[in-house]
Amino acid sequence: MRLTILGGFLGSGKSTWLRHHLHHGLLRDALVVVNEAADAPVDDALLVGSTRLRVLAGGCACCETRPALVALLRDICDDRVGGDGSAPRIDHIVLETSGLADPGRITDCIVTDRVLQHHIVVGEIIVTVDALHGLGQLRDEDLGRRQIETADRLVVTKVDVAQLERLRRLIATLRVLNPGAALSGSAMGSPTELPDALGGDAETPPVVGAYGAGVPIRAAAIDLGKTLDWPALAVWLSALIHARGDDILRIKGSVRTPRGRILLQSVRKVVQSPEILPDEPVAGDNRDGLLVLIGRRFTAGELVRSLNAFGIGGVAAIEAGAASANVRRPSHEDG
Secondary structure (H helix, E strand, O other), X not given: OEEEEEEEOOOOOHHHHHHHHHHOOOOOOOEEEXXXXXXXXXXXXXXXXXXXXXXXXXXOOOOOOHHHHXXXXXXXXXXXXXXXXXXXXXXXXXXXXXXXXXXXXXXXXXXOXXXXXHOOEEEEXXXXXXXXOHHHHHXXXXXXXXXXXXXXXXXXXXXXXXXXXXXXXXXXXXXXXXXXXXXXXXXXXXXXXXXXXXOOOOOOOOOOOOOOOOOOEEEEEEEOOOOOOHHHHHHHHHHHHHHHOOOEEEXXXXXXXXXXXXXXXXXXXXXXXXXXXXXXXXXXXXXXXXXXXXXXXXXXXXXXXXXXXXXXXXXXXEEOOEEEOOOOXXXXXXX
């Protein structure tokens, strides 16, 4: 089986890119595995009904849930070899990684496993890069660089809303960091042309001493309940992002508002336009009111107390597990 690894830093547009390709049938026959850092996943709800889907939640596939990833892929291999022919044959797997995963370590996990190495070949590593925040992530996050350096194909997302000069600098930087990778652009998941990087100066500043260096990134999930004071939540989110935008790397969730069900998303201090979801969730999906926050220097309990201070009651912390501990890149000395 051919495996495509879809990676990229938090909020870089992996799910949006994948949804577009599934909607247009470009990955029609693929089995999609969604890996989320939080124990309570959100992204898979956006893909349900589009294709065959498996979920791997509760940590990154390159570290915390690595054994679970191996077990899942082995099960898929067993089904493919021992199936009775009633189900469509699986020849292609797409693994959408957590935004905190290192694709290089996932590849190593597969090629060194005594079973998977005989059944799965890593065909391509695709990494999405946020046109709005990519330069900052490369400056502050060593993981962001590692993701880009391992890619076969780099997809620059949000091209339609990025400033031209900043976009040119990002493109020039990507070509320095990974000159062998194919480079393309995307807007809301749709392919789009990239500008010429002529005049753009590459930026490759050191990560040492950056704001987030050495501070663990964690995921916290909050149950907002089914009845929600939407104006109060909107004020709380605005205040949180304004005050702690450097710590809150990613927010995503599905909530009910007077306008209906909407998908909330933010990346650092930029809140994306809410997306209207189907009024009724897919059968068995009861995640309305779930809000997942990923970042540093906060706990789920602190978020609940903050919500209560804004007069938002009935909320509860689902979990506050470590999503990543700024995993050090393995060296030859590690064997």
